[in-house]
Amino acid sequence: MGAYLFVHFREKTTPDGEQVYFGLSGDGFKWEAVNGGKPVLTSTLGECGVRDHVIFRKKDGGFIILATDLSLANNFATKYHSDWKEVNHNGSPYLSKWESEDLVHWSEQELIKLVDDSFGCVWAPEIIADEENGDYMVHWSSFNTENDPDYTAIYYAKTKDFKTFSKPEILCSKKNTGIIDSNIVYADGYYYRFIKSDFEPNHIMLHRSTSLIGEYERMPAFDEEIEKEELGQFEAPTCFKLSDGRWCVMLDYYGCDKDKQGYIPFVTEDISTGRFVRSDAEFLFPYGFKHGTVMSITDDEYERIKGAFGV
Template sequence: MQAYLFVHFREKRTPDGEQVYFGISEDGFRWEAVNGGAPVLWSYEGDKGVRDCTITRTTDGRFVIMGTDLSLAYGMPNQYDGSWEEITRNGSTSLVMWESENLVDWSEQRMVELGDESFGCLWAPDITYDSENDEYVVHWSSAHRSDDFEEKAIYYARTESFEEFSEPELLYRKPDSGVIDSAMYEENGSYYCFLKSEANPAGIILLKAQRPTGPFTRVTAFDRTMEGLEGERYEAPTAVKLEDGRWCLFVDYFGGSPETQGYVPFVAESLEDEFVRAADEFSFPYGFKHGTVLPITGEEYDRLKAYEKEPSER
C-alpha cells in the first residue's frame, strides 16, 4: 500500500506554529494529524522557528527534512522590527535540517549555511534528486545584493550526502518579476518546476527542463489552471504522484484569517495536463501551511499513526 506524509507548519500567532508538523493519509485525499496535531520537531537554533518544510527520501533510505530558518512570532517584534523587507535583506542565510532512518527518530537539528553576505534570507527549500549525477539539488529563493535585494530568484547547491554542499548558483531568474517557492518533479525524463511568480502573472507558474538545473522554459498551458483564481493569494506549490497514476498539486491559499488559510488541491493526469480543482474530495484536520508531500509505505504510515511525543521531548 502506498500512503502519504505531508510535512508542514501551521499558521499561528505563537511560536509553536512555526515548527515541523506531520499529516498522513492512506489515499492522498483524506488527511489526519500526527502526534495529536502537535509539532513533531522543534527548532531550537537560529531564529528558533522553521517554515516552508521539505522532505526527501534518499537513495540509501534516509529521510531528510529542510526548512526556512525563521520565526515571525519571535523575530517580527524583535530583530526584524516588524518588516518583511528587513527579513528579505537580513534574514537567515542558513537552512534548518534534520535526518532520520524511520521518520520517528530524528537527528539533532543542523544549521546548513548555504548563503553568504551577498544573499538575503534563504526561503522555502526544495530537494530534487539528480539521477544522472547521483546527487541532490537543494534549491531555494533569495534576494541578492547584485540587484540590491529587489527581486527574488531561485538558487541551488549540490550535495551527494547532505554533509557538504557546493557553492550556490543561479537556477532561475524571471526577467519581469521575482519568483519564490520552487517545487520540482521528474516525469518521463523531464523536470517540471512549479513556482510562485510575484507578478506578470501573479500566481503559480510551471517550468520545464531536461535537467534539474535547467535551462527552463515556461509551460504556458498550465496557466489555464490558475485562470479565475486570485493568483496572488496562492503560493507554496507541492505535488505528489498518486497511486492511481494521477498527479495531485496542492497550492497554499493565504487570503483571509489564519483559520481559513491552507492548501487547496488540484488533480491532473500528468504534469502537463490541466489541473482541475478538487477541494470537495479532500479533507484536512486543520490548515496545512507550506510543506511537501512524500509517498510512504503502509508500514511507515502505521508507525506515524501511532507516534506520540511528549511536549518536553526535543
C-alpha cells in the same frame, strides 16, 4: 507505496505554530493530524522557529528535513520592525536540518549554511535527485546583492551527503519581479518546475524541461486553470503522484484570515498536459497545513508513524 506524509507548519500568532508538524493520509486527499495536532519536532536553534519545510527520501533509505530558519511570531515586530523587506534582506542565512532512518527517531537539530554574506534570508528549501549526475540538488529563493538586490531569484547547490555543498548558483530568475517557492518533480523524462511569481503573472507558473539545470518551457494549460482563481493568493506548491496514477499539486491559499489558510488540491489526469484542475471535493484537512512537502511512504511507514505519535 500507498500512503503519504505531509510535513508542514501551522499559521499561528504564537511560536508553537512555526515548528515541524506531520500529517498522514492513505490516499493523498483525506488527511489526519499526527501527535494530536502538536509539533513532532521543535526548533531550539537560530530563531527557534521553522517554516517552509521539505522532507526527502535519500537513496540510502534515510530521510532528511530542511526548513527555513525563521520565527515571525518571535521576531517580526521586534527584530524585523514588522517589515517584510527586512525579513527578506536580513533574515537568517541558515537552514534547519533533521535526519532519520525510520521517520520516528530524528537526529538533533542542526543549522547549515549554504550561502555567503551577499545573500538575504534563505527561503523555502526544496530537494530533488539529479538523475543525470547521481547527486542531489537543494534549491531555494533568496535576494542576492551581487546579482539583483531588488528581486528574489531561485538558487541551487549540489550535494552528495547533505554535509558539504557546492557554491550557490542561479537556477532561474525573472526580469523585474521576484520568484519564490520552487518545487520540482521528475516524470517520464521531464522535470516539472512550479514557481510562484510576484508579478506578471501574479500566480504560480509551471515549466518543464528534459534537463534539471537548463532551459524550461512554460506550460500554458496550467496558466489557463490557475487564472480561473483569485490571483496573488496562492504560494508554496508541492506536487506528488497519487496512487491511482494521477498527479496532484497542492497550493497554499493565504488570501484569508490565519485560521482559514491552508492547502487546496489541483489534480491532473496526465502531467504532460500541464492542466491541473481544482479538486476541493476530494480532500479533507483537520486544520490548515502551511507551506510544506508531501512525500510518498509505505504502508509500514504509515503504521510506524501512527503507532509512535498517534493520529
